[in-house]
Amino acid sequence: MPICVYAQANLSLQQQIESTDDLWQSSWRNGRVDKILGPVSRIDTKTCQDTFIKEITEDKICGEPYSMEMNYGSGGAPLEILTIDNGQQKIVQIGVVLLGKPDNTGPLIYSNLLKFSNWIARSVLENI
Template sequence: MDYAVNKAFRNKLYNWTQQYHDIGILMLEPDVQFTAYIRPICIITDPTNVPSVRTFKAVGWGRTEHEKTARVLQILELNELDPSECNNALWTRINESQICAGHSIGDTCVGDSGGPLAHRLYMSGQVRYVQLGIVSFGSAECRSPGVYTRVSSYIDWILKVVNNYLFRKIEFRRLHNITNN
């Protein structure tokens, strides 16, 4: 199934030079129908309930050792690292709204940006994948640690965007129904 981007929301505080606030939301159309192969990923909407985890799974279709884009979805387990490791490897300072993560066998790569940094958690009686980060940037060689946007730092912004968009969508449908009846 193909989905079109209907609306795109970029955090207005995004800083290109330091990559701070590197987060956006895409609204797709038609509405996504979940199947055995298309499943949602959860976001914890209360930042005080986000567990302290130090390992993540990153997934993406980005560049691999031999190809410009992966032919098969790539999955890589990453460990949270001390921010100084990203500072030293990437010559940048990361802040508390970012995660430094990596693995000895490699990192996410070009084409993976925007993808999830996830962890499996037991929630509401089920094991679910929860998105804790978003692939932001790393080295061109894809071998050193990478920087990921910490989702829990943007819960208020995410909820504001989603709630405002849904309210407008409901109002549009209501007005459209009134004028067509």
């Protein structure tokens, strides 16, 4: 199943992201999900800030992978949710692994792609 990225701000999807704990991290190749690595539990902002000693802004999502093996070499890996859009099941990429701890333990910080949807849309249109 291909992975989708929304190029428009989608309030419904943003609300789903903020309210669900059903997040997944995968590896991917050639624009397709290659392997689902496992679930990611959302971590509250304060815990994440304390872990990284760094401010976590609204353009970030903090999560704890179910397995520490998911941390190793995971930079750039997609964070996704499964959604229904126009009656079809879709895997939607909502984040990208941005930062983890050097010892590969604890939570990861993901960029929140929906916060960059306007930039993504402009960049795609400029390069068609």
